[in-house]
Each structure stands twice: as C-alpha cells, then as structure tokens.
Amino acid sequence: MHDIVLGERSTTDRILRALVYAILIGFVLFYLAPLYVMVVTSVKSLEEILAGGLLNLPKKLDFYGWDEAWNNACVGTECRGMAPFMINSLIASTLATIIPTAIGALNGYALSLWRFKGSELFFGMLLFGAFIPFQIVLLPMASFLGWIGWSSSLTGLTFTYIVYGLPFTTLYFRNFFVSFPIDLVNAAKIDGIGYFRFFWRVALPSSVPIMIVSVIWQFTNTWNDFLFASTMTKLESATVMVALNNFVEVANGVKRYNVDMAAAIIAGLPTLVVYLVAGRYFLRGLMAGAVKG
C-alpha cells in the first residue's frame, strides 16, 4: 500500500482524501449503473418503462418481464422461454470446463516438470492458439463438424470449446507447475514414483487453486461465448447467449424492455454468481491469461 498522496495530517490532506473517495464513488456508480438499470427495468411494467424515468425505482414491482423471459420468450418460432437454452449452455459449458481442465492439467504437468527437447517450442506454439482470432478457424471448423456429423449440434459446439480451451488450461497449469520445486520430481524419480502416480498423488492434489482458476475461466468463457455458438448451433442446440441475442434483436412489434432486461440478467446470472463467489480466482485467471511465464 502506498499512501503518498494522502497523509492524515493537514487540512489539505483531508480534502484530498475526500476527493479521492468522491472520485472512487463516482466510478463505482458508473460501473454499477448498467446493472442497476437492468434490474429496475426488469421489474417495471412496460407502461412505466415507456413513461421514462430510467433510474427510478419501480412504482410497483412487476415480475411480468421475468415470467415472460423464463417461460415464454420466443426465439424463432419456439416460445419456450430461456430455460431450455440455459440447459444447453449448462451442458456445453460443464463439459467444456471439465475436459480441457483435465487435459490441461496433464499437459501443464508434462510441459513444466518433465521438460523434453522441444517442449518450450510446443508450449509456445500451443499458446499462440489462445490468441488467434477465432474467425480464422470458423469456416474449416464448420466443415469439419459437418464431416464428422456434429454440425449444428451441442456436441459439435462442446467439442469446439474443448479444443480451443486447451491452450488456456495448459497455460494455467504449466505456469503453475513451473514454480513447483523441481526437487519433488527428482525425489520421485529416485524413489521410483511413476509419472502418472506422481501426477495423481502429488501434482494434481497440490494444484487445486489453479484448477479453480481453470474451471472458472473455461466456464465463464464458454458460457459467454457468442461467435462459435452463433455459427455452430441451431435452434434446439442454441446456447443462452445466442438465444438472448436472437430474442432481444428480433422483437415482434413493440419492444418489451422489461422482458429483454430480465432475459439478459438471467443469461448473465451464472457467471456473475461465479464471479462473486470466486472473484479472486477469476482475476487470477485473467491475469494468468495476460501475463505469461
């Protein structure tokens, strides 16, 4: 902590300090405003919304928007609400979280604790895959999924998430295991502890924090994905983000903002909850994705 700007003594310092708090509060309001607006709008009646008063609290709580969004929202000709799409997202994201995390753990373990000739190059090449604009693989991936019989299916989408999640999960575990004392591996080698036994009994149990990071990263990223989901699903296999966009974009007649906002909150709630529960790990994932090595 550096508190150079502000000591506690003089009047000037106290004024400065008040100013710092004022600016921070301003920013806090700025960051909260959209969420606040979403929430209040979602529980207003449409008449009240159209009457203006963006920031006003609802005069009367009206859960029409939530009811509609959850039960009746139409995407295409299907008016089954957000629920089925939430389930699609949940399935895709869960699988696309568990599998790449497991593989990434093994990869990172091999790349850091059992380096071999070319392992750094391998890591570098794989890492590049985390940064490519996914547009570059969109067309061939669509063809591939069709060829294998997974086109426009949740299976195909999940597979895509798994493949392009691997660079990230590998990065996490590799950078975690890199700081693992190499003596542990040496000890294991001498004591005749096998590669997999060491992984299973020592490396993996010690990597719980980074596992959480990896899980949160994969979950939020796949949940929030739109590019792949919008090209690789059809109505039945659409994820909640595709459904939300479809639903918000394609209003039939008058736009029902309360329903839109409720739908948006529903779609964003899972990742928001994850963030609030495990924000520390979420941030760590972001940072690890940003700062290599």
Add this chain to the structure above:
Amino acid sequence: MKLKRKCAAFLAVSAVALSSATPVLAQGKLDIIHWWTSGGELAGIEVLRENIEAQGIEWIDAASAGGAGTNARTLFRTRVQAGDPPAVMQALGTEVNEWAETGILGDLTALADEEGWYDLVPEPLHPFMNVDGSTVAVPAVWSQINWVWGNKAIFEEHGVAPPQTWDELVAAAKVFKDAGITPIAHGGQPWQDTAIFDGILVSFDDPEFYKKVAFEQDRETLEGPMFREAMERLRWYSQQLDEASPGREWTQAQAMVLNGEAAMSWMGDWAKGWRVAQGQKAGEDFICFPTPGSNDMFVWLADFFFFPRIEGEADNAAQQAFASAVMEKQFQHDFSLIKNGLPVRTDVDNAEWDDCTRDSIARAERANERGGLVASLGFAHSARSDVQGVFRDTLSEFVNTPDMSVDEGIEILIDGLDSL
C-alpha cells in the same frame, strides 16, 4: 386391475398407431430453415406445417429470425459447409439461382411437369424456379414492395389524403411533422434501407429507368439526373425519420404507426400481414397506398423454397410432398390471406381478399401491360447478391450519414460496382 390397465394401454397404443398410420401419404422428416417468425408470416407457415404434418411427415422447424433472413442464411451456409443441409430452405430471388449453380439442389422437374406448375405460375417467377432447364425451387408467395401503410386516424385527423405524387408526399409529411408526429417510421437496418429504395426507384413511374438501374446498373443512368433525383428523394426520406430508427426491426416500425407515434411506414405487403395478426383491418384501422408516383408500377419479391439434395428416400419423398403442398391451390389461397401477399397461382379464388390485396392484383396487371412489373433490387431479384450488396452498403451508409452529398453517394456506389 393391473392386467386391465395393461390392456387399456395396449389398446390406446394400437389406436394411436392406427390413426396415425391411416392418413399417411408420405413419411420421413423435413427440417426447414426459414425466417417467417412474425405475425402473419408465422401464422402462414403454421398452415403449411399442419398440412405437412397431416401427411405424417415430421416437421423440424429451424426458424431463424431477424434481418430479413440474415441469420437463417448464416445457418444454412454453415450447414451446407458442414455437409448437412436442411431439407428445405427459404430463399429470395437470385439466391435460388446462385445455390442452384453450386449443384447442391435437388430436382423437382418431374413434379413440376406432372402438376403443370409453369402454366399456373406467373411468368416473371419462372426464371427463379427453373435453372438451366431443371426445376429447383417452388415459389410460396409473392409480394408487392412499393407499399406505404398509414395510420388512418392520423391521416384523417390532419386532413391528409393518401399522397399520389412525390410532391403530395412531401406536403403530407410536413403536416405531420408540424403536428409533432414522426412522418415516417423506419427500421434502420441495411436491408430495410435498401427495400425502401425499391419504392423510390419506381416512384418515377418509369419502367425503363428501373430496369437500367436495377437490372443493368447502367453507368450512364446511374450518373444521370433521374438517379440523382432518386438519391435526393432517399435523402429527403431519411430526414423524415425519428432519431431512434437505426437498428430497429421492421415490426417495431410498424408498431409505431399502429400506436400513432408515426403517420406511415414503407414496407412490403407482409407488413399488412403483421397488422392483420394484431387485429387491425384494412380501410378501418389503416390505409394502404403505393409509394407516391408508382400506382402503375409493381416491384415485387417472391419467397421461394428450394430443396438441397439429401440422403434418404423417405426424406426425398417428403421434400416432393412439401413442394406439392406449397403449390396446392387451397394452401395458396389460405397462405396469401394469412401471410398477406399474392398467391403464386393465377387461379386462386379472390373472394376473401381485402381491398389492399385487390388493389395490388390490379396494379400488377396494369403494370405488367406496360413493363412495370419489375423484380426487386433490394431483395436481389433483379441482380445477384454481390451487386445488391454494393447497393445495400452504399444506401445504408447514405441514409445514416446526413452530411453525405448525393454526388458522393453516387460516386461510392459506382466505385463499389466497378470493384466487383
């Protein structure tokens, strides 16, 4: 007790099996990509669905709403790429031709000959059904684009009669504007920006001009005074809109007219379908008139279904059954009523049509006599999609850039066409 229930269950199952087996003419399944998801469109496709399902065919709806088929097209392309095309795809105009040329479409020639489609369907539609001598698509409905829909109450309240000429339109708009009403409700999406330009192009009542622009992209005409005037009219149009129009869905624009926020809107006759689905009545709640100056012009688009080649005999039979069902007289009658458009058969009974549709039919006939029955540019009927794309990008940019001069707009357009 237990036994009894089992028996009952068995009987029930048999009954279901029997009842569903009896009326089956064809079997198989169809997955259908379309973008008819609003009001009258949705009701229209439901009619078709009932018909198909009554034949024991499984209907797998792959509707994808939005952007005049943008999302549906994306979905279709991905699935073609993936080698998993749907059984049925909705298409507009030259899209049929473009896809037919890739060789992925199935052939309906035998069915067309058997049912005598080419005798029933108006001739302008033939080039989109028949590519290189083989029938690849079936039209579902065709629509007049140069329509204006007005809020009857507002027009009457301000004593404005439906404008017949461009000048009258300008005057009418001024009245509304002065009264604090948005003259024109517009959905500012690129396809809509282009669609209303179809209406402007025919507002000169000059078939030759339309053809030079829409079919030939004749450079001399594009640089000529009439096209300049067309762009001026588009600029004027863009000034009659409310500020929130960009990005708006067409149904929202219609709703603004319906709610009295705006006086009128330009849109094809599917907008009437939407109104009817909202419980509105032509002549009572809303008025319809052609875009000023185009009373004897008819710019049209047609919705087609085409049928990618797929595996499976039952499914192929189902495709044929679908095509046949679309062409059926009764369906054409019902569909044109519900979805609101013109039937693609000339022999459909017209007793139940409202005034707007009758007017439209009459206009089509009038226009046809003088060569004014023309295919839409905005929906890629008169030209391929890359040409249409240049128009779409340019016009949309022009509409949304208030300080872009007409000359600049024309220059960008011609540059774009040259770069193809």
Add this chain to the structure above:
Amino acid sequence: MATLEIVNVRKSFGAVEVLKGVDIKAEDGEFLVLVGPSGCGKSTLLNSIAGLQSNDSGEIRIDGEDVSNLHPKDRDIAMVFQTYALYPNLSVWENIAFPLESRKVAKKERRKEAERVAELLHLTDYLDRKPRQLSGGQRQRVAMGRALVRDPQVFLFDEPLSNLDAKLRVVMRTEIKKMHRTLGTTMVYVTHDQIEAMTLATKIVVLKGGEVQQVGSPDEVYNTPANMFVAGFMGSPSMNFLEGTLRQAGQEARMDIVRPDGGVVALVLPVGEALAQEFDGRKVIIGVRPEAMVDEESETKDGTYQQIDWPLEILEPTGADTIAVLQSNLEGGEEEMVARFAARTSARPGAMVQLNIDISAVVLFDPDSEKAIYHAAAPEEAGKLVHLHPARNTAG
C-alpha cells in the same frame, strides 16, 4: 551396501564444462563428502550419481556395475534434498512410505514401515501431519525417513542441513553421523560447509571448478592440503599465508619474510636438503593455521615454536581465546592473517606482538603452481605431490 566408483565423469551445460573428468572411489560403507564452494560442480556430480542428469562421458559404478544408463529409480539409491522435497499434500507417514507405494507394498505394510522409521527419527507423534505443519528440523527428518525406508545401496545427501538454523544443524549433523555408523551404508554427502565435511566424512573430496583438488581423510585434507585452495578452504578461520624467500642452510632452509612495514623476520624450516636446494633463492608461500600462530601467553610445546615480531591490528575476544587480526604481506598487504591468542593476552593492538609459530604444522607452497611443496606434518607426501605432477600446476 556397495562401493561407488566415479570414473572420468564429464558434463557440460552448453559451453560451460561443469565436470572436467572426475575420478572418485568410495569403499563400501564409506561416508564420502563432496565439498567445495558454490559452482564447483559438487551438486552436478551428485545429480550424475543419482541419474537425474546424464553424463557426457564417463561411468558411475555402483557395486562394480555401470549404472550410467539406468533410470534413477533403478540405481537403488536414496536421496535427501536440500529443500527436503516433501510432497506437500501427503501426510508425514505417506511421505515416508511413498517410495513403497510404487513397489506395490500393501497399505498396511507401508504404514508399519513408516511407523518403524518414524520411531527411529522421533516422528511418531507427527505421522498424520502435513509437511507444512512441521518445523524445519522435523521436515528434515521426514526427508531422511523417506530415504531410510528404502534401505538403498547408497544414500545421497544434497546439502541437507543448509536450510536449518545453526543450532539444529549441529544436532542433525550428529544424527546423520550416528545413522551412518548404525546403517553402515555407503553415503555421499554434498556440502559447502567444511565443518560438516570434517565432522561427517570418512573421506573428503574437495572440488573446485569441476575438478577434484584432493581426496583424503579429514585429517589428511586438513593437515596435508594438496594446494593453497584446499588449505584455504578447509578450516575456519582459514589458513594464513605469508610470502617469503627461501635460503638453503644445509638440511634446513631459512625463510626471510618481509613485513608490511618493511622489517624482515625469518623462520628456519627443516625442509630437507633436496627441497632447500631446489627452492634456494626462490619465493615460496608458507601456510600457517591460526591455532599454530599463538602469543606468549599461550601454551607452547618446546622446540617446534619459532618467534617472529609482527604488528597487531585488532583483537577480538571470543571468551575461550582471543582472535588476533594481523596484516599479511601477500597481495601488497591487502590480505589478513588470523592468529589464536590466549583469552588474557597482553598484546595490544597497534603495537608489535611476538608471534609463536608452530613449525611442525606449517605447509609450504610454490607461488606459481599454488601446490604444496612441503608438509611439516608429513614431509615426504608433499614432495611426492610436487614431483608427480610437475606439469599440472595450473589449478586455480
């Protein structure tokens, strides 16, 4: 139990040659200590023995069999690491018994073994704790336990005590020594601490720059160092060096030493005629251990002590005795000398003091090769060293 032979082992990392052909032989049951400053290659050598890295050339033989190409686990060795290398997520007993796990020993059996070893190491109360709940010394013992449970042919220790505080280090040193005596297993122990080396080893290997400087018992290495490096490295405070000129005087030689202040003092050394003749008129360096350089108040044996006057700089009383710091005449007077004076010395800093030097414990070095030419403790050996390797005088 086994012998360990290291035959001409070489190893380079990139352009840096870390081991330049090392030859060592340890008898069965020997406690071999590899000692040297950091970067001398001792850890690399240990890793070579363990098989954690491959050699560029040479052989490692355990019990006569070349194991160079065997995987570490197949060499039948156990190793205790500087960082202890305890598996953080496993409990103490699991850590100890972990090597048995992959040898398919049943869990019950493993627990029993762990308990047995834990008892030896006084860890019985901690069996179910995790490493992070243990003190440094306890962790050290767990690491040893893990090695013990294996009952290997050779134990390897990689600076096992360097992470402990001074007091604990002494205790654990004794433990290890006892362990060696009881088990009788061959042990290889790496340290940079010469006291550990002296106290533990049956055989010390002094390494520097990837080369063996000297192999010998602690006594040999201390009293008859092969060169100035070994002499300086072993012993604390380290050996004092003074420069002087040798003059033959029959069987003996007189060494004239010029003090930093310009005065000249002399020592008479019984170096033998041959050496005296060879180095007559040449510069030599004399090495004197602090305990062989005392003041008047210290107890001195008659006959072997000679006196010289030298200016005293600083006195540092330690209680039992007093450390006297004087200026050496080496390197233009930059070097210091340390002498061990009596607790109640009468010497005063800043004044001349009379130094009593034990002539029976000095070593003479050739300043060019830095090799020992004369050991007062064992005169014939030093001569051998010089004459056997006249060409290899580039050490350092």
Add this chain to the structure above:
Amino acid sequence: MAITDNSIHVPTSQPRKLRKGTTWVGRNLPWLTLLPTGILGAIFIYGFIVLTIYISMSASKLVPDYTFVGFEQWAKLWGMRRWGIAVNNLFVFSGLFILFATTIGLVLAILLDQRIRHEGAIRTIILYPMALSFIVTGTAWKWILNPGLGIESLLHDWGFVEAQFDWLVRRDRAIYTVVLAAVWQSSGFIMAIFLASLRGIDPSIMQSAMMDGASSWRIYRRIIIPQLRPAFFTAVVILLHMAIKSYDLVIALTNGGPGTATDLPSTFMYDYAFDRSRIAIGAASATMMLFTIAAIIVPYLYSELRSHNRSRGHA
C-alpha cells in the same frame, strides 16, 4: 534423538535389486501425454489457419471452391469501401479503447492504492463487468443509450430539455458508444493489472523520496509510473488483442450499424463469410485479422517466455 543399533533392520518386503528396465513408453511419457493435444493443435489451430488462408486465395463464393487464384481476393478486399470503413473503425476503436481503458485503469489503481476503506468491495464492483458476456452488457447498454428512453430522456427529465445523447444512432458517433461500453467492461481488469504492479513496488523507494521532500505528484510521475512500464506494455497488448477480436459487443450493441458505421473486421468477416456469398473474401478478412494479431502477440509471447526462462535460469 538417538538411533540405536538394534533398531535398524532391513525390511524383507523389499527385493534387494529393483532393476526393471524402463520401457520405451515409460521413457517417453511426457511427450506422449502431449500428443493428443499436439495433434488437436496441429489440425484445429495450424491446419485450419492454413486452410483458411488457402480459401482466401481460392475462388470460393457460396461454397468452397479450391481453384487457386492467388492474391486476387486480398486485392479485392482492400479495394472494398466497407473493409476500409471496418479497418478505419478498428483504428479509431482500438486507439480510444486503449487510451481510455488504460487511463481509467491507472487512475483507479492509484486511487485504490491509498489505503482505501472497503477496497475489496470497490475492486469487486469495478471488475464485475469482466465476468459478463458482451451480449448481456450490450443489451443493457443498448437500452441505456437508446435515444428515446435512455440517458437522453433521463437528461430531459432532469430539466435539460435540449440535451441530446443520440450517439448510438448517429453514424459518426456510434463507434464511441462501442468504445464506452468496451471501456466500461474492461477498465476494471486494467486497474487490476496496474494495482498488482503498484503493490509490487518497494514502498521504501517512495518513503525515501518523500523524505527528500518530493511532492506526491512528482513521486508518481517520476518514480512510480515509470516503474509500471511492464504493466503498461501488458495492458496495451491485452487491450489491442481484445479490440481486434471484439465481435460480440458490436453485434449486441449496434450490429455494425447505423449502416456500416460500426463495422469492425470481425463483423465484416462474419457478414461476408456467412451472410453474403463471399467465403473467400471472408477468409481473406480473417487472414488479415490473424496477421495483425500475430504481429502483436508473437513478439510479446516470445519476449515473455524468454524473460521468464532467463529469470528461472538453470539449476
């Protein structure tokens, strides 16, 4: 602490010699483990990149057509007005996005580094948008920026009758709304990067500067901020990378509109590859995106991995 002689015995359960030769598989396990990922990466990353680049040099339109036409499509792409707009927008967008996100992130980090009460809560609030999908936040922003009912009407309610905030629907301003939403979403993350970096600075450096009588402004300007250089570097690379990949936000907020006003290369690519019949042009635009990102990321990764290895050194 004594080891007594009779307490040692050789466990009989262990065989004296354990020489089982290590198998080939055993010796090569590390890279065998990586093999599946390696194969997936070779196909789905590098193979597909090559394929897309090839498509961009083919005659593909509606469906892939593998007739090689060289750089014809690339030339066409760069001749397109809309691509020009998209690239131009990318410059404007990424420039402003980086400027504002970095500035706000830095200011917030410095402010939060002043022993602020409830710092944890404030950080949580500032960072939460990162957890949300752009589709979700885009929906919210679209509603807030909507000229009829959003901020503009709010300003009217507050008595600023003349106030106008119609940027979302103005061709020349819409891109700034995308910047606004993107900055809102990402600046918290940049704050976290700077804060982590600030906390890594030795406080005694600053204390001694204070003793020397330097003003706090001067201390920050001359001592602290220069030490944040690596953080700046990281922040800019991350933001640039985000800017180039930005897709969801534009789709949800403006869908590229009004007109083509907020088109970015990413939306252009999608439109051409999937909506229009121009697969090769779409592939060409994707290729351009890849090249741009590669030009930034490859040197970055190279330097990061190298400096990391250097700091680790050899045991």
